[in-house]
Amino acid sequence: MSIGNANSPEEERPSTDDRPSIGHVLKQARIRAGLTVDEVSGTTRVRIPIVHAIEQDDFSRCGGDVYARGHVRTLARAVGLDPEELVERFDADHGGRPAPTSAAPMFEAERIRPERRNPNWTAAMVAAIVAVIGFVGFTLLGGTDADRAQPVAEGSASPQPAAPKPSAKPVAPAAEKPDPSDSAIAAAPRDLVTVKLTADGGESWISAKDHNGRLLFDGTLQEGDSKTFTDKESIDLVLGNAGAVQLFVNGQQIKDEFQPGQVERLTYTKDDPQPEEDAAQAG
Structure with a gap:
């Protein structure tokens, strides 16, 4: 029975060659790039404790080999390394590439609750303004027709036609913002x-x-x-x-x-x- 401090994950794993470990390579590349763990986490969205753990070759906090492979690939790109070489080394150290699994159960933990959308008050106000303008225009046009239909008493002077009242100019409703299209985007707008x-x-x-x-x-x-x-x-x-x-x-x-x-x-x-x-x- 050995007595002493518990071995770290890096010491417990048998070394297959003299190359630096995956975590050591990622950490040194991050330092050479002048990046902190917080900056790498903010860029890749890999949580800070997981970045620290991977740099210490502890992949147990990743949630499985599939997640670990993805984190290694993402961190390698963020610090300017070739991700494929590190992923191949990870696969060699962990029994090969995992078989594909169903996507939905794997990422249930990463789902984000949809935000409750606020009412579109702008569209409601535009619709109300259009309705008011339409009602005013209809009232003006209806009053003109009623004046024309009034009978003229026999022997009385024919009334002079009243000057035409200016009709309200129809206002086209504001175009609704289109939803993102599922069609081809060969002509994608340059400002978006x-x-x-x-x-x-x-x-x-x-x-x-x-x-x-x-x-x-x-x-x-x-x-x-x-x-x-x-x-x-x-x-x-x-x-x-x-x-x-x-x-x-x-x-x-x-x-x-x-x-x-x-x-x-x-x-x-x-x-x-x-x-x-x-x-x-x-x-």
Whole structure:
């Protein structure tokens, strides 16, 4: 029986080679990039305790190997590393890549309750103004017709026609703001960020927010379904079973090779995809 302090997770795991561990590589890359754990957490949306645990090669707080793989991939990208190399090392250390599982049960814990929408008072006021203007116009036109229909007594002078009253100019109702379209977005507006998702390889759980953090969608896309989201600044996405999703940003297809069962947290702006991303995709 050995006596002493309990071994850390890094000491308990048998070393297969002399390379630094995954957590050590991520931590050193973060330090070289001049980033704090708080900054990495804010960029990737991986909680601070989980970032600390991964940098210490403790993946037990990730909630399973599928989540751990997704966190390793996300953190690697945030600190400027090749995510595929670290994910392959993680798979080798944890029994290989896990088989794809149903998206909805996996991400039930990440679902966010939809916000209760406030009444659209602007649309109600516009409708009320249009109704008042229409009523006034109808009253004016109806009064003119009634004056014309009055009989003239025999022998009396024919009344001079009254000057026509100006009719109220119809006011067209304000155009309602269109909902995000599910059609193709080849002509995406340049002053908005437009993101289109299509589940073409199975079902996938999706969460989307605008730049204010307001929830735009939270649910499962069945195979063949599409969703389009727009915002004036940015769209934040969480994709479950990302390998089943075809993604277009501002009219251009994002060709990242997402894997089945993979969790992706993404943010896109009006300037995406960046030129260097296009060059990497072309290569």
